[in-house]
Amino acid sequence: MSYPTPIVFVVDDDISVRESLEMLIRCEGWESETFASAEEFLNRPRALAPSCLILDVSLPELNGLDLQKRIAVDRKDMPIIFITGYGDVPTTVKAMKAGAVEFLTKPFDDTTLLNAIRHSIERSHIMLRRETETGTLRDCYASLTPREREVLALVVCGLPNKQVGAELGISEITVKAHRGKVMQKMQAESLPDLVKIATRLRLTPAHKV
Template sequence: MELQSLTKVVPNSDPCVVVIDDDTQFRESLERLLRSAGLHARAFASIDEFAKSEPPNGPTCLVLDVRMPGRSGLEYQRDLVAAGVALPIVFITGHGDIPMTVQAMKAGAIEFLTKPFRDQDLLDAVNVGLARDRARRENEASLRTLRARFEELTPRERAILVQVVQGRLNKQIAGDMGITETTVKVHRSNMMRKIEAASLPDLCRMADQLNLLPKKAERS
């Protein structure tokens, strides 16, 4: 299983909590706890075992033991960060320390729980992770849809889009492109319809999402 595959989006897929801990009894107790709270849970004894499985399709939160035989939870977190995979992680450990906690939290962990911990603390952290991953997946799906609509624009419509969001008037755009103002209006109308922008502010938001304009620091 490639790391990037962990972030694929499948519409209407159920959330999943992945528990990775080499302690069989503890792993099974966590699985029971999560299922009792109405959450779909999958449990693995190691990172490698999880890596060989089918990746979850829906919003996902990892519950990782910090220290395990083979790759540790912290090492796997570093692998995910290096691969650009923003998967929420709740760390659990029987022997945590402050530097370890700081390292995990700086790398984006949701929570760092030291055994024994309250069941509710774990459930709260997992729900935060699932909500975060759900929002990320929805944003990525929305951006893919927007990019697909942008690809449907003609080169001239794309050029006009960029000039419009830069505040250029139809008359100025016509002069720059060597076409009539009426032609600009036609292309602009078609562009707005194709990209499904209801207003100029809506179009500006889309252009920002698509990174069509240079950053402010670069414009000055």
């Protein structure tokens, strides 16, 4: 799946910083969107493209660390690069523990920032691809009948067809038929493949061997 041109978001209340970063980013061929406050950025809908956020720690009202917390759940595919005029160890540690990919103190080297952006965009692309793949698997799982879901849950626990039939009160032949449908609908080529899919979807085992 191909994605639109990567977007690098910049949130900094200093207009000179926003303008210089926007120019640097666009020269590298990426899109750039700048915001003067965290609130302004939050009003921007999630971008369905590889992206990253260059975020100033010290912002009016909602600061950078608070914004990081706000977007941690619904924008996991957007890595954050923190920038600050005066960094301190506790703040840096807090930001990095919360998932930031880089913490740069102004003035920083352009090459260091660009390398961080490249790494972040690559990471974002991988996360978006995984999200798309997981969405496809969820659609496949949604197409299963209730009985097929029961069979899947028992099969991925390692139960043989005969035991699955005993658990569900159906014949071994019927189990084989359901199992074949499960493999087909889930696009699984083998049992290990099906187990990986179930793990990825975090399906709760119905039975433990």
